[in-house]
Amino acid sequence: MSDAHRYSIEPTDPTAHLYEVRVTVAIPNEAGQIFAMPAWIPGSYMIRDYARHVVAIRAEADGVGLLVRKLDKSRWQTEPTERAVTLVLEIYAHDESVRGAHLDMTHAYFNGPCVFPAVVGQEDGECEVEIIAPDLACARKWRVATSMQRAGAESYGFGDYVAGNYAELIDHPVEIGNLSIGEFQVGEIPHVIAIRGNTKVDMARLCHDLQTLCAFHMTMLGSPSDLDRYVFLLHAPGSGYGGLEHRWSSSLVADRDSLPIRGDEGISPEYRTFLGLVSHEYFHLWNVKRMKPAAFTPYDLSQESHTELLWVFEGITSYYDDLALVRSGLITASDYLEMLGQTITRVLRGQGRRRQSVAESSFDAWTKFYKQDANAGNAIVSYYAKGSLIALALDLKLRTETKGRVSLDDVMRACWAKWGETGEGMSERGLEEVSADVSGLDLGDFFDAAVRGTGELALEPLLHEHGVDYRLRKAKGRKDKGGDEVDAAKLPAVWLGAKLVVRGGKPIFASLSNGGPAERAGVSPGDELVAVDGVRANVSGSDTRIRRYRPGDKSELTVFRGDDLLALKLQWTEAPADTCYLRMSEEENERQARRDIWLGS
Numbered sequence: 001m002s003d004a005h006r007y008s009i010e011p012t013d014p015t016a017h018l019y020e021v022r023v024t025v026a027i028p029n030e031a032g033q034i035f036a037m038p039a040w041i042p043g044s045y046m047i048r049d050y051a052r053h054v055v056a057i058r059a060e061a062d063g064v065g066l067l068v069r070k071l072d073k074s075r076w077q078t079e080p081t082e083r084a085v086t087l088v089l090e091i092y093a094h095d096e097s098v099r100g101a102h103l104d105m106t107h108a109y110f111n112g113p114c115v116f117p118a119v120v121g122q123e124d125g126e127c128e129v130e131i132i133a134p135d136l137a138c139a140r141k142w143r144v145a146t147s148m149q150r151a152g153a154e155s156y157g158f159g160d161y162v163a164g165n166y167a168e169l170i171d172h173p174v175e176i177g178n179l180s181i182g183e184f185q186v187g188e189i190p191h192v193i194a195i196r197g198n199t200k201v202d203m204a205r206l207c208h209d210l211q212t213l214c215a216f217h218m219t220m221l222g223s224p225s226d227l228d229r230y231v232f233l234l235h236a237p238g239s240g241y242g243g244l245e246h247r248w249s250s251s252l253v254a255d256r257d258s259l260p261i262r263g264d265e266g267i268s269p270e271y272r273t274f275l276g277l278v279s280h281e282y283f284h285l286w287n288v289k290r291m292k293p294a295a296f297t298p299y300d301l302s303q304e305s306h307t308e309l310l311w312v313f314e315g316i317t318s319y320y321d322d323l324a325l326v327r328s329g330l331i332t333a334s335d336y337l338e339m340l341g342q343t344i345t346r347v348l349r350g351q352g353r354r355r356q357s358v359a360e361s362s363f364d365a366w367t368k369f370y371k372q373d374a375n376a377g378n379a380i381v382s383y384y385a386k387g388s389l390i391a392l393a394l395d396l397k398l399r400t401e402t403k404g405r406v407s408l409d410d411v412m413r414a415c416w417a418k419w420g421e422t423g424e425g426m427s428e429r430g431l432e433e434v435s436a437d438v439s440g441l442d443l444g445d446f447f448d449a450a451v452r453g454t455g456e457l458a459l460e461p462l463l464h465e466h467g468v469d470y471r472l473r474k475a476k477g478r479k480d481k482g483g484d485e486v487d488a489a490k491l492p493a494v495w496l497g498a499k500l501v502v503r504g505g506k507p508i509f510a511s512l513s514n515g516g517p518a519e520r521a522g523v524s525p526g527d528e529l530v531a532v533d534g535v536r537a538n539v540s541g542s543d544t545r546i547r548r549y550r551p552g553d554k555s556e557l558t559v560f561r562g563d564d565l566l567a568l569k570l571q572w573t574e575a576p577a578d579t580c581y582l583r584m585s586e587e588e589n590e591r592q593a594r595r596d597i598w599l600g601s
Contacts, residue, residue, distance in 0.1 A: 107177030112170025145194030197236030245284030294425030315387015345482030374525030
């Protein structure tokens with residue numbers, strides 16, 4: 001028998017959402033082999049305890065049952081034996097997110113951490129994997145899409161696959177079902193997009209745009225030495241959005257209506273958002289999947305791994321995802337500035353930016369960013385959104401103060417050379433040190449203020465130096481994302497200082513802004529808004545109602561808090577100018593030239 005660990009996975013009961021997973025260890029630990037399920041999945045920084053989905057577990061050796069003892073929440077140990085040990089697990093799979101595993105009569109999907117236990121002490125051993133086809137009439141035409149290397153399986157087929165070690169094994173998500181497949185090349189590297197969902201996508205157009213985007217990214221940092229294939233796994237339901245990066249692939253969720261169909265011209269805002277998602281996950285190919293924090297080298301999947309650098313690996317990636325769209329020619333400069341204005345708006349509307357730095361947000365991602373409550377907007381800042389703005393500020397500052405000699409592109413290339421394929425992790429101040437070395441600038445005050453501080457970023461003067469005017473206005477309503485100019489006469493004079501959502505057909509206060517009118521009136525998250533000044537309230541009409549009021553006006557809010565009906569006194573205050581839009585300067589001067597170089601025009 002081979003010394004490699006032999007895994008198999010079979011969708012045994014799709015209606016009950018159950019997989020059977022087997023792992024055979026040829027040479028088990030003589031004291032009893034320990035197996036462990038990961039507590040989290042790389043790229044999503046929250047303890048998820050995947051062992052909780054194990055419904056049943058048993059072990060055998062040459063067909064004879066072995067005692068299995070549970071050591072803690074995620075580890076099991078078999079009794080000692082000199083024979084090969086096989087662990088058999090029954091795993092419940094009903095999580096359709098990109099972080100989970102799912103199985104029903106329409107498809108099968110899984111991430112390795114959800115279904116494959118590690119052979120403790122032998123994680124470096126090769127892993128052979130058999131993906132077994134379900135014995136179902138509905139599955140006769142199912143195909144398999146994964147970036148895992150085939151070891152006998154036909155292209156897009158069931159059968160044998162192989163991974164170099166356990167870390168690689170769990171970095172290859174698998175999608176199985178009636179898939180639409182598109183293939184394209186980036187240089188000499190084959191790329192695939194496999195789509196699950198009832199779509200009528202223009203596959204030729206989609207592959208052309210993805211090829212354009214991926215080729216552009218490849219020019220910046222170069223092809224990693226081990227990148228010999230790449231797979232996009234896309235679930236396209238009626239609604240949904242998300243993504244998770246992997247070393248040779250990514251899992252994506254996007255609305256089916258966001259994808260292009262035959263006859264579409266141009267790029268819709270929805271398709272633009274989808275391309276930004278693809279761009280983000282693809283850039284992770286370099287930034288976090290190969291170049292990563294020292295705290296993740298290697299990953300400890302049994303517990304939290306804290307680092308202050310998530311703003312580097314998610315924030316900088318979030319900066320380059322949309323920037324690559326304009327630099328590659330897929331969208332216009334005006335489109336990009338609209339998207340950038342929306343990002344600035346998201347940050348400005350979160351009061352948590354004044355309380356938490358992005359370094360703290362990165363460190364506390366496990367307990368705060370990924371476990372948000374009704375007060376999240378007042379207490380935390382997104383290391384994605386503000387991190388991207390720090391990257392923007394750093395890029396423009398480098399370009400300005402070195403007179404165009406150095407940009408963030410140069411810093412990222414230097415970081416890649418230092419940490420990309422060396423196996424070493426980036427130190428907590430590593431990017432800051434490389435930025436200073438490459439530029440020759442003293443950037444200590446910038447990083448102290450932007451990364452470890454909670455003040456406002458000096459975006460307005462930096463953008464001005466690059467031919468872009470930074471402007472603020474009030475929000476026109478609850479659906480206003482920013483990024484565009486609006487006639488001031490159409491903007492409300494006051495604000496409620498709260499987010500209203502519909503739950504069970506009722507208007508509910510989902511969150512409140514600290515110091516806003518609703519909070520000062522005594523409203524609590526979860527309250528049901530019944531009426532304003534005696535008139536029944538509804539979410540869809542709230543924007544129109546608010547326009548009737550002026551700063552200083554007073555109203556009575558009637559709310560249900562549980563079963564109690566309360567009458568609260570509210571005083572309207574002036575709406576904040578927290579909505580950003582950006583405009584290109586029309587003057588033909590040095591600032592315009594700098595803008596064109598920055599945006600790749």
